[in-house]
Amino acid sequence: MALAQQPDTTxxxxxxxxxxxxxxxxxxxGSRVVQLDSSYLSTYxxxxxxxxxxxxxxxxxxxxxxxxxxxxxxxxxxxxxxAVLWNGLNISSPTLGLTDFSTLxxxxxxDVSVQYGPAGATHGSGAIGGAVLLNSPKYNRRGFGAxxxxxxxxxxxxxxxxxIKYGKGKLQAxxxxxxxxxxxxxxxxxxxxxxxxxxxxxxxAVEQYGLTQDFNWQVSENTKLALHSWYTFAxxxxxxAMGSASNNDQQKDENLRLMAALEHNxxxxxxAVKAAYFNDYLHYNKTGAVSEADVNTYQVxxxxxxxxxxxxxxxxxxxxxxxxxANDGYAGTAxxxxxxxxxxxxxxxxxxxxxxxxLRQAFVEGYNPKPTPALGFNWKFYNDNKxxxxxxxxxxxxxxxxxxxxxxxxxxGNPDLKPEQGWSYESGLHHLLILxxxxxxETELTGYYMLVDDWIQWMPDGSGPWRPVNLLKVNAxxxxxxxxxxATVGKTKIGATLGYTYTSSEQAEVYEGSGDKGKQLMYVPRxxxxxxxxxxxxxxxxxxxLNYTGLRYTSNSESTYLNSFILLDVALSKRLQLHKHALVxxxxxxxxxxxxxxxxxYHAMPPRGYTFSLRFIIP
Amino acid sequence: MKALHKFRSMLVAASLLVSVLAFSSCDxxxxxxxGVYAEDGVFVVNEGNFGRPTSSVTYYNxxxxxxxxxxxxxxxxxRPLGDVAQSMTILGDRAFxxxxxxxxxxxxxANTFKSEAVVEGLDAPRYFVxxxxxxxxxxxxxxxxxxxxxxxxxxxxxxxxxxxVLKTIEVGKQPEQLLIAGGKLYVTNLxxxxxxxxxxxxxxxxxxIDVTFGPNSLVLDKNNxxxxxxxxxxxxxxxxSTYTAGALTKVNVSxxxxxxxxxxPEVAANASKLLxxxxxxxxxxxxxxxxxxxxxxxxxxxxxxxxxxxxxxxxVDPETGYIYGGDxxxxxxxxxxxxxxxxxxxVHEFKAGIGPxxxxxx
Numbered sequence: 001m002a003l004a005q006q007p008d009t010t011x012x013x014x015x016x017x018x019x020x021x022x023x024x025x026x027x028x029x030g031s032r033v034v035q036l037d038s039s040y041l042s043t044y045x046x047x048x049x050x051x052x053x054x055x056x057x058x059x060x061x062x063x064x065x066x067x068x069x070x071x072x073x074x075x076x077x078x079x080x081x082x083a084v085l086w087n088g089l090n091i092s093s094p095t096l097g098l099t100d101f102s103t104l105x106x107x108x109x110x111d112v113s114v115q116y117g118p119a120g121a122t123h124g125s126g127a128i129g130g131a132v133l134l135n136s137p138k139y140n141r142r143g144f145g146a147x148x149x150x151x152x153x154x155x156x157x158x159x160x161x162x163x164i165k166y167g168k169g170k171l172q173a174x175x176x177x178x179x180x181x182x183x184x185x186x187x188x189x190x191x192x193x194x195x196x197x198x199x200x201x202x203x204x205a206v207e208q209y210g211l212t213q214d215f216n217w218q219v220s221e222n223t224k225l226a227l228h229s230w231y232t233f234a235x236x237x238x239x240x241a242m243g244s245a246s247n248n249d250q251q252k253d254e255n256l257r258l259m260a261a262l263e264h265n266x267x268x269x270x271x272a273v274k275a276a277y278f279n280d281y282l283h284y285n286k287t288g289a290v291s292e293a294d295v296n297t298y299q300v301x302x303x304x305x306x307x308x309x310x311x312x313x314x315x316x317x318x319x320x321x322x323x324x325x326a327n328d329g330y331a332g333t334a335x336x337x338x339x340x341x342x343x344x345x346x347x348x349x350x351x352x353x354x355x356x357x358x359l360r361q362a363f364v365e366g367y368n369p370k371p372t373p374a375l376g377f378n379w380k381f382y383n384d385n386k387x388x389x390x391x392x393x394x395x396x397x398x399x400x401x402x403x404x405x406x407x408x409x410x411x412x413g414n415p416d417l418k419p420e421q422g423w424s425y426e427s428g429l430h431h432l433l434i435l436x437x438x439x440x441x442e443t444e445l446t447g448y449y450m451l452v453d454d455w456i457q458w459m460p461d462g463s464g465p466w467r468p469v470n471l472l473k474v475n476a477x478x479x480x481x482x483x484x485x486x487a488t489v490g491k492t493k494i495g496a497t498l499g500y501t502y503t504s505s506e507q508a509e510v511y512e513g514s515g516d517k518g519k520q521l522m523y524v525p526r527x528x529x530x531x532x533x534x535x536x537x538x539x540x541x542x543x544x545x546l547n548y549t550g551l552r553y554t555s556n557s558e559s560t561y562l563n564s565f566i567l568l569d570v571a572l573s574k575r576l577q578l579h580k581h582a583l584v585x586x587x588x589x590x591x592x593x594x595x596x597x598x599x600x601x602y603h604a605m606p607p608r609g610y611t612f613s614l615r616f617i618i619p
Numbered sequence: 620m621k622a623l624h625k626f627r628s629m630l631v632a633a634s635l636l637v638s639v640l641a642f643s644s645c646d647x648x649x650x651x652x653x654g655v656y657a658e659d660g661v662f663v664v665n666e667g668n669f670g671r672p673t674s675s676v677t678y679y680n681x682x683x684x685x686x687x688x689x690x691x692x693x694x695x696x697x698r699p700l701g702d703v704a705q706s707m708t709i710l711g712d713r714a715f716x717x718x719x720x721x722x723x724x725x726x727x728x729a730n731t732f733k734s735e736a737v738v739e740g741l742d743a744p745r746y747f748v749x750x751x752x753x754x755x756x757x758x759x760x761x762x763x764x765x766x767x768x769x770x771x772x773x774x775x776x777x778x779x780x781x782x783x784v785l786k787t788i789e790v791g792k793q794p795e796q797l798l799i800a801g802g803k804l805y806v807t808n809l810x811x812x813x814x815x816x817x818x819x820x821x822x823x824x825x826x827x828i829d830v831t832f833g834p835n836s837l838v839l840d841k842n843n844x845x846x847x848x849x850x851x852x853x854x855x856x857x858x859x860s861t862y863t864a865g866a867l868t869k870v871n872v873s874x875x876x877x878x879x880x881x882x883x884p885e886v887a888a889n890a891s892k893l894l895x896x897x898x899x900x901x902x903x904x905x906x907x908x909x910x911x912x913x914x915x916x917x918x919x920x921x922x923x924x925x926x927x928x929x930x931x932x933x934x935v936d937p938e939t940g941y942i943y944g945g946d947x948x949x950x951x952x953x954x955x956x957x958x959x960x961x962x963x964x965x966v967h968e969f970k971a972g973i974g975p976x977x978x979x980x981x
Contacts, residue, residue: 192672192699192721243672244702245722245743288762328766331858411855459949460931461908464889465855471949516952555973556952559688560673602671602699 027315027344029356030376030392031119032428032446032480036112037495039534043543043571043586046151046159046180046613049112050101053132054599055545055569057114058480058501058528060552061101065239065603066184067204069251070102075117075450076476076505076524077129081400081420084132085123087228087259089276089301092126094323094336095293097403099132103234103253107161107178108212110137116480117424117448118398119374122342122358124319128398128422128452129476136214136228137174141167146618153588153611156183156205170218179209184239188604189596192243201604203247204239208232222265230257238284241602245287252283269306275299295325295404313346325404334408338401339363352380364401369419372397378430388432398422402456402468412467417456420470424450428480443483450476451508459513473509474521478502492537500529507556516556523600525550527564539575544568554601565597584615654730656690658682661936661943662714662979663956664707665972667700669720674704675972676716676732679956681936686969691716691725694732700725707979710749710779714979717744717757724757726782729981736782741775746796748804750819755779756804758794767856769793769810776822786822790815795835800845800872807834807847814847816875826875831866831882835891840915841899844878845870848893848904851886865890867902867913867920881920883907892930896961897937905929910942910963925963934978941966945975 025033036056044052050070054061062079063070071079080097083090084104092099106112115123115131123131148162161178184204189196210232217225231254238249259276278297284290303317321338340362347355358374374396382389400420407413428446433439454470461467482499505521520526527550534543547567554560573586588611597605656662659681667674678687687693691700701721708715714729724738724747742759749755755777763769772794776786791808794815798805803825804817814834816826831849838846851865866882867890883890888907895902895915902913903925910926910933925942931954932945940961948954954975958967 191697192701194698195696196698241671241702243699243721244670245720285765286762288764289767290765457949457951459951460947461929464891512949514946514948514955516948519952522951554673557948557970559953559972601673 026313027122027346027356027358028115028119028374028376028394029346029354029378030394030426030428032116032426032444034114034116034482036114037497037532037534038111039495039536039541039543040532041106041109041112042615043541043573043588045107045149045161046178046611047106048102049104049106049109049132049134052106052112053101053114055547055567056497056530056532058482058499058530059114059130060523060525060528060549061599062523063102063599063603063605065204065600066186066201066606067182067206067236067239068102068600068603069100071098072101072132073524074129075448075478076474076503076521077422077450077452080403080456081126081128081422081452082130082132083123083125083127084134086134086230086257087136087261087274089259089274089299090124090126091255091257091278093280093282094295094297095280095282095325095327095404097126097400097405100253103208103232103255104134105178105180105208105210105232107163107176108210108230108232109134111135116446117394117426117450118372118396118422119376119394119424119426122317122344122360124340124360125338125362125364125369125419126400128400128420128424128450136212136226136230138216139165139167139172139174141165141172143167144618147615149613149615151611151613153182154609155186155606157181157609157611159613172214172216174212174214176212177210181205181207184606186604186606186609188242188607190242191602201239203237203249206234206236208234224263226259226261226263228257228259228261231255239603242604243602248285248287250285252281254281255279269304272301272303272305274301291328293325293327293329295323295327297324298322311348315342315344317342317344323404325408327404327408329405329410330408331410334404336404336407337365352383354378358396362399362401364419366407367401367419369399369401370397370421372399386434388430388434390430391427392430393425393427395425396423398424400456406456406468409467411465412458414467414469416470417468418454418470420452420454420456422450422452424448438488440486441483442485444481446480448476448478448480452476453509469512471511471513472507472515473511474505475508476503476505478504492535494533494535496531496533498529498531500527502527516558519556519558520553522553522556525552525564539577541571541573541575543571543573545570549597549599560601562598562601565595566593567595567597568592580619582617582619584617586613586615587611588613654728654732655687655694656732656981657730658981660981661934662707662981663943663945663971663975664704664716664932664977664979665954666703666705666931666974666976668950668973669703672699672702672721673973674700674702674718676700676704676707677956677971677975678732679969679971681939684967684969686971688970688972690732691727694727695734698734704976705744706746706977708747708749709979709981710755711752713779715747715749715755717747719743719745724777724782738777738782738784740784742773744775745794747777748797748799749779750799750804753779754785754819756797756799756817758790758797758806760793772808772810774804774806774815774817788817788822788824790817790824791827796837798837798839798845800839800843803872803875805837805845805870805872807837809833809835809850812849814870828870828875828877830868830870830877831880832863833865834868836893836904838893838895838902839872839899840895840902842915843872844915845872846893846895846902846915848890850890851883853887853889859887862886864888865906867893867904879918883920892933894933894935896935896940903933903935903942905933910944926959930957931974932976932978934980936980938980943978945971945978947974947976950974 084099145165151159159180163176240247305315342360376394378392426448433441455472457471531546571588663677701718703719705719726736792810806815833850852863908929913922930944931947934943
C-alpha cells in the first residue's frame with residue numbers, strides 16, 4: 001500500500017513547494033496558487049470552466065442565467081481585472097477586456113490553476129484581482145491511446161467528447177473534440193409575474209463545439225517545439241431576465257487560438273519563444289439589432305531564463321501584442337500595439353527561504369502605465385518530519401489599460417482615460433502535515449489588502465451618451481482560508497478540500513457623481529465557502545461539492561440584494577476494467593436540494609438535474 | 620424552433636390578456652382620494668438597468684421630506700415594476716407607468732399604488748398621454764433594425780376601461796413625448812424632423828409639422844403656444860461633421876404652423892427634457908450638459924444657465940417652482956435627487972432608485 005501511494009504524495013509535495021519550472025509560481029514567491037483537482041476535471045469534463053471554478057474555488061461568478069455570459073470576480077474586483085492565460089498568453093477579449101468563462105470547456109485543458117491577486121506581475125494588463133492559468137495537456141506516451149465520452153442529462157442536455165493521443169519517439173500528438181447542446185428548458189418561479197407563477201425557461205438553448213490539437217516535438221536533446229491550436233464555437237440563445245422583453249437575443253462566439261512555442265536549453269540558460277495568433281469573433285443579435293466584433297490578436301513572448309546552482313534564477317523577457325479589431329461600434333478598424341518588458345528574479349538564500357523580485361514596464365500607444373514591481377517571500381520556519389510551517393508575503397503593483405471599446409467606441413472615446421492601477425499586499429501562513437502515506441493535510445490562511453485606483457466604469461455623460469470614465473478608487477480586503485486533505489483508510493482513498501473567503505470591497509474615492517462610498521460593491525459576496533470531497537474504493541468514486549454563497553448586493557448602494565444560497569452537487573462513478581480498457585459510468589446530480597438561486601439578479605438558474613455519462617478509455 | 624417560440628409567446632400573451640380583462644372587469648374605483656401616496660407627493664420614476672427588471676418608483680413627501688423606495692413592489696406583493704420604467708402619467712386616481720423593455724403599461728391607483736391593470740402587447744413603449752377617462756395614447760419605437768437604425772414608430776390608442784389597444788397609428792421614427800392641445804395630439808418624432816398632428820376625434824393623422832431634427836419634448840404655454848425642443852442630428856454612428864444644431868421651435872396650434880425657431884449656438888450640444896413652471900411662462904431644459912431657462916415671452920434665444928450641471932432626469936414642481944434633478948450615479952448604485960429653488964440654489968437632496976429619470980408631481 002505504501003508504495004502505491006508514493007507518487008501521489010510526491011506530486012502533491014512538489015506542487016506545494018513551488019518547484020522551479022512552473023512559471024506562475026517560480027517568480028511569485030508568497031502568492032497563493034490553487035490547482036483544480038484532476039478527479040474533478042475528469043468527472044465534470046463536459047462542463048464549463050465557470051461551473052468548475054464556481055463549484056471548487058471560493059471565486060464568485062456572475063452568470064447571466066444558464067446560457068448567458070459568465071464572468072468572474074476575484075478578491076472583490078471585476079471581470080476585466082482578471083487575466084486569463086492559455087499556455088502563458090492572455091486570451092481575454094481585447095474589445096470587452098474580459099473572458100466569458102461559459103465558452104471555455106473544461107475538456108480542453110490539461111490543468112487549471114488560479115493565482116490570487118496580482119502577484120504574478122508577469123501576467124501583464126488586467127491581472128489586478130487575479131489570474132486563471134490554463135495549460136494544454138502534456139503527455140509522454142508510446143503508441144495510441146483514446147478516450148471517448150457521451151453524456152445525457154436533464155433539460156435536454158447532450159454532450160460528447162473524445163480525444164486521440166499518439167506518441168512515438170520524439171513526437172507527441174493529441175487531438176480532442178467536444179460537442180454540447182442543451183435546451184435549458186427548465187421550470188422556474190417567475191418573480192416578476194402575478195403571484196410568482198412557475199414557468200418554463202425560454203430562449204436559453206445552447207450549442208457548443210470545439211477542437212483542440214497539440215503537438216509536442218523534441219527536436220533535439222535541448223530543443224522542444226510545441227504547437228497548440230484551439231477552436232471553440234458557441235451559439236447561444238441569451239437567457240432573458242425575468243419580465244424583460246429582450247427575449248430573442250442570440251449570441252454567437254467563434255474563437256480560434258493558435259500558438260507555437262519553442263524551448264531551447266543552452267549554457268546561457270533556457271530560451272523560450274511563443275508566437276500566437278488569436279481570432280475572436282462575436283455576433284450579437286439584440287431583438288433585431290446586430291453587433292459584430294472581429295478581432296485579430298498577434299502576440300510574441302520571448303523569455304530568457306538563467307538558473308544558477310538552484311539558488312538563483314533570473315528571467316528577462318519581452319511581450320509584444322498587436323490587436324486589429326473590426327467592430328461595428330467603431331469607425332472602421334481599430335488597431336493597438338502594446339509591449340512590455342520584464343525582469344524576474346528568484347533567489348533562495350537557504351532551502352527554507354525563497355525570495356522573488358519582479359519588475360515590469362508596459363508600453364501602450366497613448367498611455368503610460370506605471371511600472372509594476374512585485375516582491376515576495378516564502379519562509380519555511382518550522383520543519384519536522386511531520387509538519388512544515390511557512391510564512392509568506394507578497395506585495396505587487398498591477399495595471400489594466402483601457403479596452404479597445406473604451407478607446408474606440410464611436411462617440412464614447414475618452415481621451416483622458418487613464419489605465420487602472422492596482423496595489424496589493426498579502427501575507428499568509430501555510431501548514432503541511434504529512435503522516436506517512438496515510439494523511440496529507442495542507443492548510444493555508446491568507447489575508448490581503450488591495451487598492452485599485454482609476455477604476456474604469458461606463459456611465460452616461462452630461463448630454464446622454466455612455467462613456468468610460470476613471471470613476472473610482474476601490475479598497476478590497478479579505479481573508480482566504482483553505483484546507484486540503486488526502487487520506488488513505490484501508491483501501492479507500494479520500495480527498496477533501498474546504499475553502500472559505502471573506503471579501504470586503506468598497507469605494508474609497510469617487511471622482512464623479514455621488515457614488516456610494518464605504519459600501520460593498522455589487523455582486524461581491526462577503527462570504528463564500530466551498531467543500532469538495534471524494535472517496536474512491538474498488539473502482540467506485542463518490543464525489544460531492546457543497547457551495548455556500550452569501551448575500552450579494554445587486555447595486556453599489558446596498559439597497560437591493562440576492563439572498564445567500566447553498567448548492568450541492570453529487571456524482572457517483574464506477575470504473576470497470578475491460579482487459580486493458582476501462583469503462584467509467586457516472587451518474588451526477590446537480591443542485592440536489594433543488595435550491596432556488598440566482599447569481600445575476602432575475603436570471604433563473606436550473607433546479608435539480610441529473611446527468612448520466614459513459615467514458616471509454618483506451619490507455 | 621423559432622415558430623414554436625412565436626406560438627408560445629402568442630399563447631402567453633393571449634393568456635395574459637385574458638387575465639388582464641378578468642382583472643379590470645372586477646376592480647372597483649371607489650378608493651376615494653385617500654391613500655398612502657395621496658398628498659403632497661413627488662413620484663420619482665427610476666429607469667433601472669436595461670435588461671433587468673430593476674426600475675422602481677420612489678415617493679417623496681414634500682412636507683415631511685420622507686422618502687419611500689420601491690413603492691410599486693411594496694404595494695404589489697413584491698412584484699417588480701419591470702425593465703426600464705420610461706415615464707409615468709397621472710390621470711385622476713390612476714397612474715400609468717410605461718415600462719419600455721417589458722413592453723407594458725402598469726396601471727396603478729395613484730393614491731395607493733396598488734395594481735389596477737396591465738396594458739400588454741406594446742412594442743418598446745415610451746410616453747403616455749390621456750385624452751379623457753376613456754382614451755389614452757402611447758408612443759412606441761419598435762426594436763431597432765440590424766444596423767441600429769429605426770423604422771417608423773407608432774402611436775397606440777388605448778381603451779382606458781378595458782386596457783386594450785383600440786388602434787395603432789403609424790407616425791415618424793422614434794416617437795417620443797406627446798401632448799394633447801385643442802383636441803389634437805402632437806407627437807414628437809425624435810428620429811426625424813417632424814411633429815405629427817393627430818385628430819383625437821378620428822384618430823387619424825392631420826398634418827406633419829416640420830421642425831428642427833430630433834424633436835424629443837414639448838410643452839403648451841399659458842398663451843397656448845406649443846414649444847418643441849429638438850436636439851439636432853447626432854447619430855452616434857455618423858461623422859461629427861454631419862451633426863446639426865438643435866433648436867427651440869414655437870408652434871401655433873390653431874394653424875399648426877411654426878411661428879419661430881430659435882436654433883442653439885453649439886452644433887455638437889444635445890438638448891432635451893423641455894419643461895415649464897406652474898405659471899407656464901418659463902421654459903426649462905437641459906442644453907450642453909447644463910440646465911437652462913428661457914421666458915416664453917422672449918422673442919430671441921435669450922436663455923440663461925440656471926444650474927451648472929446636467930441631470931439624467933429633470934422636473935419642475937408646478938406648485939413651488941422648485942427644480943428636481945436626478946443624478947444617475949453611473950447606474951451602478953442608487954441615484955440621488957437634488958432639489959433647487961427657482962433661482963437655482965440647492966436646498967435639499969435625497970436618495971432614489973437606479974437611474975432617476977422623471978418626476979411626477981401629485
